[in-house]
Amino acid sequence: MVRRLDVTGSNGLRLAAWEFSDMPKSGPEAEPGDGPREGRPSAPANGVLLLHGLMGRAAHWADTARWLSGRYRAVGLDQRGHGRSERPTGGEGQDPYAREEFVADAEAAIEQLGLAPVALIGHSMGALTAWQLAAKRPDLVHALIICDMKAAALGEQSQREWEEWFTSWPVPFATLADVRRWFGEDDPALERPQPSRGDFFCEVMTEREDGWGPLFSRRQMLRVREAWVHDAHWDELARVVCPTLVVRGIDGELGRAEAQEMVRVLPRGIYAEVPEAGHLMHLDQPADWRRVVEPFLQAVLPADG
Numbered sequence: 001m002v003r004r005l006d007v008t009g010s011n012g013l014r015l016a017a018w019e020f021s022d023m024p025k026s027g028p029e030a031e032p033g034d035g036p037r038e039g040r041p042s043a044p045a046n047g048v049l050l051l052h053g054l055m056g057r058a059a060h061w062a063d064t065a066r067w068l069s070g071r072y073r074a075v076g077l078d079q080r081g082h083g084r085s086e087r088p089t090g091g092e093g094q095d096p097y098a099r100e101e102f103v104a105d106a107e108a109a110i111e112q113l114g115l116a117p118v119a120l121i122g123h124s125m126g127a128l129t130a131w132q133l134a135a136k137r138p139d140l141v142h143a144l145i146i147c148d149m150k151a152a153a154l155g156e157q158s159q160r161e162w163e164e165w166f167t168s169w170p171v172p173f174a175t176l177a178d179v180r181r182w183f184g185e186d187d188p189a190l191e192r193p194q195p196s197r198g199d200f201f202c203e204v205m206t207e208r209e210d211g212w213g214p215l216f217s218r219r220q221m222l223r224v225r226e227a228w229v230h231d232a233h234w235d236e237l238a239r240v241v242c243p244t245l246v247v248r249g250i251d252g253e254l255g256r257a258e259a260q261e262m263v264r265v266l267p268r269g270i271y272a273e274v275p276e277a278g279h280l281m282h283l284d285q286p287a288d289w290r291r292v293v294e295p296f297l298q299a300v301l302p303a304d305g
Contacts, residue, residue: 002062007112009080009105011096016084017077017109018058020065046142046301047115050076051106053124053149055214055221057083059203063286064121067294072119072301077109079126081220083204097224102129103136110140117142119301121293123282124149124253128228135239143300144244145293148252148279151237151262154229162225165189166218172211176202179212196283234265243268243300247292249277249284270296 007015048068050061058076065074078085079102088096095101106129110118120141122130127149134141168188173179184190184198205212244266248254250273263269272292277284 004084005075005113007077007105007109009085009108010101011088011094013080013088013096013105014086015078015080015105015109016058017075017113018065020062020074020076021069045071045073047110047113047118048072048074048297048301049106049110049115049118049120050074051079051120051122051126051129052076052082053126054225055082055204055216056123056126056200057204057215059083060123060200060283061121064282064289064293067290068297072297073115075109075113075115077106079129080105081224082216087217087220095227097220097227099128099132099227103132106130106133107137107140116140117301119143119145119297121145121147122149123147124279125224125228128233131240131244132233132236134242134244135236138241141242143242143297144240145296146244146246146262148248148254148281150254150258151233151265152258153232156230159222159226159229163222166222169218171213172208173205173213174211176205176212179205194278194280194284196278196280200280200283237262238265238267241267243270243296245270245272245293245296247272247274247281247289249274249279249281251276251278252281253279272296
């Protein structure tokens with residue numbers, strides 16, 4: 001099952017978090033996976049907070065969260081401007097999509113939901129949020145998993161390419177099948193078909209009168225990305241003191257040399273690869289992703305609170 005948990009983020013922003021569980025019924029007749037959890041167990045499980053990437057939502061972590069919930073309390077957060085969380089407007093002189101706002105939101109989720117000591121699992125932008133929080137609040141973070149996110153600056157050219165790519169979207173899409181086909185097969189940015197990419201974008205579309213379009217604002221997504229693409233993030237990475245797994249897909253965006261340098265910079269870094277996977281490795285190869293992540297968590301985060 002999944003249930004919504006309301007979180008008050010930075011500057012009072014309303015955020016949606018989602019707790020995934022597959023807890024058995026009480027009694028001798030219970031089978032694994034039967035029934036919802038009513039309240040918390042007597043000894044609360046340690047928490048895992050899952051942070052999606054740009055344009056994503058907590059639902060993209062559903063499969064991962066469900067197997068995690070067998071040992072931990074697994075919660076996914078819709079980050080600001082994404083999923084069912086509120087879109088910030090910002091006041092005078094305030095950037096509502098600044099990096100520190102995302103970090104403060106995740107910090108609020110951990111504290112308000114009682115997840116600490118938490119393991120943070122972040123994909124892409126969510127990984128950056130995760131390691132910035134781990135550097136800021138080591139008291140809250142017991143372990144960290146960085147999934148396919150660069151520490152090096154991406155630069156202005158990268159931002160221009162993204163702007164051109166957003167402009168190329170043939171919105172509105174007539175059907176969800178068209179969404180899946182364009183993002184998974186027909187997008188000129190693709191070198192080869194990626195079915196999981198089509199599935200990813202189907203999760204972040206909504207039906208309107210004229211067809212299907214994104215839940216998010218593409219203009220706002222560019223603003224979100226603008227906050228990190230021009231800067232390198234090595235110094236913050238070096239301040240992460242908890243055990244940290246740096247995971248890359250063989251065909252992802254994080255190259256092997258940079259990933260290994262990130263592991264070298266981290267005080268307690270470990271390197272791993274998911275074979276035959278791209279940027280969306282947890283969707284591309286979920287079984288291999290689990291084989292990489294699960295042993296790390298079992299080694300560094302006890303199952304019992």
